[in-house]
Amino acid sequence: MRRPRAGRAAPEERQEHILKAALEVFSEHGFAAARLDDVARRAGVAKGTLYLYFPDKETLFERMLQSVAAPALALLAHLAQDENVPPAAALSALLAFFEKEVLGTPREKVIRLIVSEGPRFPRLAKFYYDEVVSKGIAAIRSIAAREKQGAFDAEALSQFPQLIFAPLLMSVIWRSLFSQFEPLDVPALLAAHRTILLKSKGEHES
Amino acid sequence: MRRPRAGRAAPEERQEHILKAALEVFSEHGFAAARLDDVARRAGVAKGTLYLYFPDKETLFERMLQSVAAPALALLAHLAQDENVPPAAALSALLAFFEKEVLGTPREKVIRLIVSEGPRFPRLAKFYYDEVVSKGIAAIRSIAAREKQGAFDAEALSQFPQLIFAPLLMSVIWRSLFSQFEPLDVPALLAAHRTILLKSKGEHES
Amino acid sequence: MRRPRAGRAAPEERQEHILKAALEVFSEHGFAAARLDDVARRAGVAKGTLYLYFPDKETLFERMLQSVAAPALALLAHLAQDENVPPAAALSALLAFFEKEVLGTPREKVIRLIVSEGPRFPRLAKFYYDEVVSKGIAAIRSIAAREKQGAFDAEALSQFPQLIFAPLLMSVIWRSLFSQFEPLDVPALLAAHRTILLKSKGEHES
Amino acid sequence: MRRPRAGRAAPEERQEHILKAALEVFSEHGFAAARLDDVARRAGVAKGTLYLYFPDKETLFERMLQSVAAPALALLAHLAQDENVPPAAALSALLAFFEKEVLGTPREKVIRLIVSEGPRFPRLAKFYYDEVVSKGIAAIRSIAAREKQGAFDAEALSQFPQLIFAPLLMSVIWRSLFSQFEPLDVPALLAAHRTILLKSKGEHES
């Protein structure tokens, strides 16, 4: 059914091959230094073929990043929505999600690319803010709002959900820069992060 | 005083002009997309002049980053060395230092460039690990080692000093990506960070 | 016949056009001063096209010289191989070959370029020594070895076949340098050369 | 007396240093690829100093070549002028002169440079034709005119004095191109050349 001809992928598959190749190449070299020749070769298509699917390098770059982000949205969204999950557990679930679904996956590369190239791609930064970041922020706030037992400093975290994500971002960046000099045990770091957050009960001190 | 002649800067000044211009241009476009023409123009020198001071684009890039890093080292070092400062105060001092000496200064741009370009410049990553990061890590461990009163979770922070820095990194990156969509009150975020850290006393629970 | 479409030459043709243009431009300016822009323009291709056929200027230069040399080899080889031709006649044939197949042809320019640029292109000098010069030398020796009748000084020429070629080289160089001041009648010079060689019988005087 | 200040050469010496350095550098790289920086360094002067002695690169090149040629003229001239020397001896003297005064001396390099760069420097070619070549040609003709005894083919050599010089040129070029593959015993080659010339008596034998 699929593949009406041998050796020739269906259009959707080709698009996926291209996007996959693009992620690899852009990750390795950054946007400006990435060569579409490489993308085409790794995708197993001719260079001109890229232009049948994407109008230019910039658009390919943005679409590629969005294509990886999209599937993550559902996952992210439902973390906050299950009202029955206790906040502390939701927090743990978030860290576990990061550990399992981000670390060592294409999503980790995407985070690095957003961080690196975002400032030069305002449209991209906006997309990520709108579709991923603001939703993550809202999710944390929603979780924090449900926290009534003082398991953690709900006020601080509600005001600055970034503090939850900061060690995740740090992990991604450390791994890309310093792993070879000093490996980072990310699960242990996340555990320590969780410990600190849960110890910092809100009501005692201002 | 020396050579007040107009139109010709002293060699050290010219080098500084070039480094300053380089920081700006590389920050705006990233390494690969930066044009040395722009650097020269902003430095007020001819293109060829760049090559009197630096052998090539890559070296200019690395030297520029190192030139900003170098002065920071002294500051960083003495944060940890004053044994009379109570650990919690040292922590506060660190955050204050970041707020005052990094945010909105060239150092902030340098951090962004390290994060963005480091993976493609292993020598650079190594330099920053050796000269800045590992020293910062050691400084935190030294502070944590002096903590006897349980003002914060010395064990967790001693094991993962990265957790101290994570919100600083997050701040830098947020500002470069999302400030226009949602401004971040970094001093307040740092205060919340400090609050959480100080509340998370080590020995009691968990 | 094949692909009569206008405006687009067949790949082999384009390569030939490029090589032809390269010979002209390199001949006119020498390697270092030749501009690939000129080569491209004369070949009727875009500058980038050159790089589809040759990896860099140096390689284009060497390949161009080899492309002219290659066809000459066959001609050169068979001059010495026909055992039935009397040595004196072979000698005459050699001079006639030079007159007809070198003078005023691309091969003359190639000789000039080898002479001029060879010292800076050791690979090139080696190629010419291996493929052209040493074979020519061997050919002369083979001819001289067959000389039993004392038509010329077989011993001297066998030891120094260069003496046969020297006036040919002189002709090429004279034409490139001094023709405008004093034209050189090369056929007559070669005739005189032949006369001298044939008069210098070996056995008489030491 | 000379050198009014230590470490600072007299102007004429400096000029000589520059010319000497120029010969070396131009010989090694050819005109276009030679760098005046190198010339200055080898001459032990600053780059700007070159321009105090020569208006530009081209003029330096030409003057340098002329400076080496000039002293040769006297030598060349008197070879032909001594009417008492028998022609055959004059011929031998010419070859000996080449062997001793050209081979392995700066003059050899100059010949190579004339050959290589002459076509791009018409003024240079003219200078050499007028000052050196035409005089050498005339000298040979003058010698040949005195040959009455049939020691060599006076007619052929009178018509084409180039035939005398051809092996000399060949020697210079061979040494620059192929010596490393096949050394050339130039004195022996010149002896063979002389033998052939002297054997080729004019009108007697066909």
Added chain:
DNA sequence: TATGAATGAGCCTTCATTCAT
């Protein structure tokens, strides 16, 4: 006179994009 830092035009090479097949 001598210096050498500064200049900027020029050239090789790359690569995103186009287009004839």
Added chain:
DNA sequence: GATGAATGAAGGCTCATTCAT
């Protein structure tokens, strides 16, 4: 649709020449 040869604008780097000292 798919290909990949062709294009040509752009940029890093060099180096002859100038000029303030």
